[in-house]
Amino acid sequence: MTSAEIRQSFLDFFHEKKHTIVPSSSLMPDSPNLLFTNAGMNQFVPIFLGDAKCPYTPGRAADTQKCIRAGGKHNDLDDVGLDTYHHTFFEMLGNWSFGDYFKKEAIRWAWELVIGRWKFPANRVYATVYAPSAGDPSEFDQEAYDIWAELFTAAGLDPKVHIVNGNKKDNFWMMGDTGPCGPCSELHVDLTPEGDTKGSLVNMGDARCIEIWNLVFIQFNANPDGTFTPLPAQHVDTGMGFERVTSIIQGTKGFTDFVHAKISNYETDIFRPIFDEIEVLSGKKYGSTLPPADLSAITEQESTDIAFRVIADHIRTLSFAIADGILPGNTDRNYVLRRILRRAVRYGRTLGFHEPFFFKLVDVLTRTMGDVFPELRKKHAHVREVLHMEEEAFNRTLDTGIKKFAGFASASMAAAIEFPDVDATEAAYRRTELQKEFGELSVPEFLRKSLEKFPGSVQKGQPVLFGQWAFELYDTYGFPIDLTELIARERGLGVDRDGFEKLMDRQRERARQAQKKEVISVSSIEAPATKFFGYDSEEIETRVIDVVGIK
Ligand code: ATP
Ligand code: MG
Ligand code: MG
Ligand code: MG
Numbered sequence: 001m002t003s004a005e006i007r008q009s010f011l012d013f014f015h016e017k018k019h020t021i022v023p024s025s026s027l028m029p030d031s032p033n034l035l036f037t038n039a040g041m042n043q044f045v046p047i048f049l050g051d052a053k054c055p056y057t058p059g060r061a062a063d064t065q066k067c068i069r070a071g072g073k074h075n076d077l078d079d080v081g082l083d084t085y086h087h088t089f090f091e092m093l094g095n096w097s098f099g100d101y102f103k104k105e106a107i108r109w110a111w112e113l114v115i116g117r118w119k120f121p122a123n124r125v126y127a128t129v130y131a132p133s134a135g136d137p138s139e140f141d142q143e144a145y146d147i148w149a150e151l152f153t154a155a156g157l158d159p160k161v162h163i164v165n166g167n168k169k170d171n172f173w174m175m176g177d178t179g180p181c182g183p184c185s186e187l188h189v190d191l192t193p194e195g196d197t198k199g200s201l202v203n204m205g206d207a208r209c210i211e212i213w214n215l216v217f218i219q220f221n222a223n224p225d226g227t228f229t230p231l232p233a234q235h236v237d238t239g240m241g242f243e244r245v246t247s248i249i250q251g252t253k254g255f256t257d258f259v260h261a262k263i264s265n266y267e268t269d270i271f272r273p274i275f276d277e278i279e280v281l282s283g284k285k286y287g288s289t290l291p292p293a294d295l296s297a298i299t300e301q302e303s304t305d306i307a308f309r310v311i312a313d314h315i316r317t318l319s320f321a322i323a324d325g326i327l328p329g330n331t332d333r334n335y336v337l338r339r340i341l342r343r344a345v346r347y348g349r350t351l352g353f354h355e356p357f358f359f360k361l362v363d364v365l366t367r368t369m370g371d372v373f374p375e376l377r378k379k380h381a382h383v384r385e386v387l388h389m390e391e392e393a394f395n396r397t398l399d400t401g402i403k404k405f406a407g408f409a410s411a412s413m414a415a416a417i418e419f420p421d422v423d424a425t426e427a428a429y430r431r432t433e434l435q436k437e438f439g440e441l442s443v444p445e446f447l448r449k450s451l452e453k454f455p456g457s458v459q460k461g462q463p464v465l466f467g468q469w470a471f472e473l474y475d476t477y478g479f480p481i482d483l484t485e486l487i488a489r490e491r492g493l494g495v496d497r498d499g500f501e502k503l504m505d506r507q508r509e510r511a512r513q514a515q516k517k518e519v520i521s522v523s524s525i526e527a528p529a530t531k532f533f534g535y536d537s538e539e540i541e542t543r544v545i546d547v548v549g550i551k
Contacts, residue, residue, distance in 0.1 A: 001254070003246045003270045006118075007064055007093065007372070010240070013113050014062035014095045022063045024091075024373070027324040033176045035333040036068035036321070040094030041175065041216070041237040047098050048180035048218055050232045059098035064091045064242060066320055066373070071336040073176045077482070081310035081347075082291045084207045084247075084264035088340060089317035091242035099233035103185075106215050106236040107147045110187060114213070115155070119255055120248070122155040124190050126201050130172060130183035131165035137220060137228040138172065144185045144217070164188075164201050173216040173237075178224050180231065184216040189248055191263055207290070208263045212248070213240040243270055262288060266309055270368075274312040277364040282351040296442040296492035307350040314344035315361040318387060323379040328390050338390070339480040345394050346483060349402070356395060359387035394478055401477030405484070408469040409493055410439030413446045416463040421456050430454055443492035467499020474500070475507070 001009070011021050025043035027036050034042065040063065046052035070077040070088040079086035097106065114120045127148045130141040149159035166186070174181040188201055191208040203209035218235040220228040243265040249255075251263040265271065267288065275286050286308045287301040298306075318328070318341055328338035344358050362384045370377040414431040422430070434453070438446045447459055465488050473479035485495050 001249055003242070003250075003268060004372070006246050006249060007091070007242060009117065010093045010113070010242075011062055011064070013117060014060075014109075017060070017095075017109060018058055019060040019062040019095055020056040022061050024063055024065045027066050027068055027321050028326055031176070031179070033178060035072040035336060036070070036326070037065065038067050038069050038072065038074050039175060040065035040067070040092045040239050041096070041180070041218075044096060044098070044237070045175070045179055048231060048235055048237075049221060054098040056098070059100035060096065061098075062093075062095040064093050064372070065239075066324075067092050068317055068321060070317065070340060071333070073174070077340065080313045081306045082295075084266055084291065084309070085210050085241070085244055087243065087265065087313050087316070089313065089320055093240040093242050093245075094238050095236070096238070097236035099235060102234050102236060103143050103215075103217055104147055106217070106238065107144065107185065108151070110213060110215060110238070111151045114187065118245075118249065120189060121255055122152070123157060126162050126164055126188040126190060127152075128164045128166040128171055128186045128188065128201075130168075130185070132168060132172075136168045136172065138183045141171075141183050141185065141217075144183075148185070173214065174222055178222050180218045180220070180235070180237075181222050181228075182217045182219040184214050186211050186215070187213040191248065191252065191258065191261060193258075208261070210244055210263075211241070212244050213238060243268065246270060264288070266312065271312050273364050273368045274315065274361060275308055277361055278308055278311060278351070281357055281360065282353060284351050295490045296444070303350055307347040310347045311344050311351070311358070311361070314340050315358060315365060318344070318358075319362050319365050319376065319383050320373070322383045322386050323373075323375045327386060335480075339482060341387070341390050342394050342478065342480055342483055343486070345391055345398060346402075346487070349398070354395075354399070356388055356391040358391050359384050362387065397477040401473055401479050402487075404477060405473060405479075405487055406439070408465055408473075409488070409491055410435040410446075412465045412469075412493060413439070413443060413463045414450075416447070416459055416461055417450050417454075418458050418460045419454065419456070420458065430457075462494060464494040464496045467496040467501075467503060470495050470497075470500040471503040474504075 015021055025037060029035075029037045029042055031042065031045065037043075041048070043065075044061070047054050066089070068089050069075060069086075076086040077088055080088055095106075095109070114125065115122050129144045129148065130138065132138060132140065145159075145163060148163050152159045152162045171184050171186070172181065173184045188204070188209065188211050190201065190203055192203045192206055194203075201209065216237040216239075218237050219231060221231055222228055246268045247263055247265045250268050252258055252261045266275070266286075279285055284304050287305050289299070289302045289305045291306070292298045292302045318337060321337055322328075326337060327334055328341055329335060330338070341358070348357055362380065366376045366380045370380075376383075411431075414434045417431065417434060419427040419430055434446075434450045437453070438449050441449065443463055447463075451457055451459065465484070470481060470484050473484050474481060481495075481497070481500055485497075488495050
C-alpha cells in the first residue's frame with residue numbers, strides 16, 4: 001500500500017463504522033494553553049467539556065490531524081533525526097466517540113482494522129492498559145484488559161504476555177496540564193527478531209518495537225489546581241501515528257519480508273521524495289544508517305543521515321505551520337518555529353550547503369502532499385518567500401557563529417586542564433598550545449591528549465561552554481540555546497545553561513526598562529517637564545538585530 005492508500009483505508013474503515021470524516025484543524029490551536037495543535041482531539045475539546053453540542057449523528061468522527069510536537073508538554077524536538085519515529089510535524093489519524101460508543105467498540109475496531117484489514121501479525125502486537133500507582137486519578141483499567149484478553153485469546157495468544165501494564169506517565173493521557181483526559185490503552189508492534197516470543201515489550205526503545213496507536217477513554221477534566229473532575233459523558237479519543245504505521249507496512253512489504261525489513265518513518269514514500277530532492281541539491285546520498293548512540297563519535301555517513309532526517313522533518317513543520325499562519329518570530333510559538341528553522345539551516349552545513357537551500361524543498365512537499373492538504377498549494381509562494389527570507393537572515397551570521405563556537409569550545413576544554421606546578425603565565429601559555437593543537441577534537445580525546453602532552457597536569461571538572469559564550473552566540477549570531485547545546489553535544493561538551501539563563505534574565509530586564517523609557521518619552525510630548533533618557537547603546541544594538549531578524 002502507498003501512504004495515500006493507508007491514510008484513505010483508515011478513513012474508509014471508520015466511515016463504514018458510521019463516523020463523519022472531518023478535515024484536519026489548523027496547527028494554530030484555539031486553546032491559549034497550547035503552542036501548537038499537538039493531537040487529533042484538540043479541535044473537539046469544547047464538545048468533550050460539554051461547552052459545544054456534538055454536530056455529528058451518530059456522535060462519531062474520524063480524520064487525519066496535522067500535529068506539531070515541539071516545545072510544551074509534548075516536546076519531541078530533541079529526538080528528531082536521532083531516532084526514526086519521532087517528528088516535530090506528523091499526521092495523527094484518529095476516531096472519536098462523543099458520548100456514543102466506549103471501550104468495547106473502540107478496542108474491537110482497532111483490532112479489526114490493524115489485524116483484520118491491514119494484516120498485522122497478531123503475535124507481534126502488544127496492548128498496554130492503565131495500572132495506577134497510589135494517588136493516581138483512576139483505577140486499574142480492568143474493562144480494557146478484559147476486552148483485549150478476549151481478542152488475544154481468540155487469536156491463540158497468551159493475554160498475560162500480550163497485555164502490559166502502563167503507569168500514569170504512559171497510560172493516562174493529557175493534552176496539556178489542563179483539559180479533558182483519561183486512562184488509555186496503546187497498541188505497540190514488536191518487529192525485532194524475537195518480538196513474537198519475549199513479551200512484556202522488553203524491546204521498547206528499539207526502532208522496530210514502537211507504539212502505533214493510543215486509545216484514550218476520556219472521562220475527566222484536569223483543572224488548573226491539579227484536581228480531576230468527572231465529565232458529563234464518556235468519550236473515546238484515539239490517535240494513530242500515520243508515518244509509523246506506514247513505516248511498518250511498507251518496511252515489511254505488507255509483512256511478507258521481516259528479514260530485510262527497514263523500519264523507519266524515513267524509509268517510506270512520505271519522506272523518500274524529500275530525500276530525493278535533498279540528494280539532488282546536495283550531491284550526497286542518504287545511507288540508511290541507524291541513529292548512533294554517541295554523537296561525539298560518529299561516522300561521516302551517520303552525520304549525513306542525521307542531517308537528512310532533521311532537514312526533511314523540519315521542512316514539513318515549517319511549511320505546514322506557515323501555511324496555517326504561524327510565522328517564525330522572536331517569541332512564543334513563533335520563536336519555536338525560528339529555532340526549528342535555524343536547526344535545519346545549520347544541519348544544511350553538514351550537507352555542504354552554504355547558500356539558502358531549505359526553502360527550495362517546499363516545492364517537493366507541495367507536490368507530494370498538496371492533494372491531501374490544499375493549503376500547501378494555496379500558500380506555496382508565501383511559504384517559500386518567508387522561508388527564503390528567514391534562511392538568508394540566519395545565513396549571514398551562521399558561519400561566523402560556527403567559527404566563534406569552535407574557539408569557545410576549545411577554550412572551554414582547555415579551561416578544564418590545571419597545571420599545579422607552574423605559574424599563571426605559563427599555564428595560560430600551555431592552554432593556548434592545547435587549543436591550537438587539539439582544539440578540533442571531541443572532549444574525551446582532547447582531555448586524553450592534553451594530559452599526555454603535559455605530564456603533571458590534571459583535569460578539573462567536566463568542560464562546559466560558559467554561559468557568557470552561549471549568550472554571545474545567541475545575542476550576536478542568532479544561535480538559539482538549544483542549537484548551541486546540540487552543537488556542543490556533538491563534541492561531547494556541556495553548556496552552562498544556568499549562566500546563560502542569568503544573562504537572558506538581565507537582558508529581559510534591560511528590555512523592560514527600555515520600554516518604560518519609551519513610555520516616558522511618548523508622555524513627554526504632552527508633559528515637557530518629564531525628561532527623556534534615551535536608549536543606551538546596548539538597547540539600540542538589540543533593536544537593530546531585531547530588525548534584520550537575527551535574534
Ligand atoms: P511516544 O511514546 O512514542 O512518544 P506518545 O505516547 O507520546 O508517543 P500519543 O500522545 O499517545 O504519543 O499520540 C498518539 C500516537 O501518535 C502515538 O501512538 C504515535 O503513534 C504517534 N506519535 C506521537 N508522537 C509522535 C511524533 N513525535 N512523531 C510521529 N508520531 C508520533
Ligand atoms: Mg511522546
Ligand atoms: Mg507513549
Ligand atoms: Mg501514547
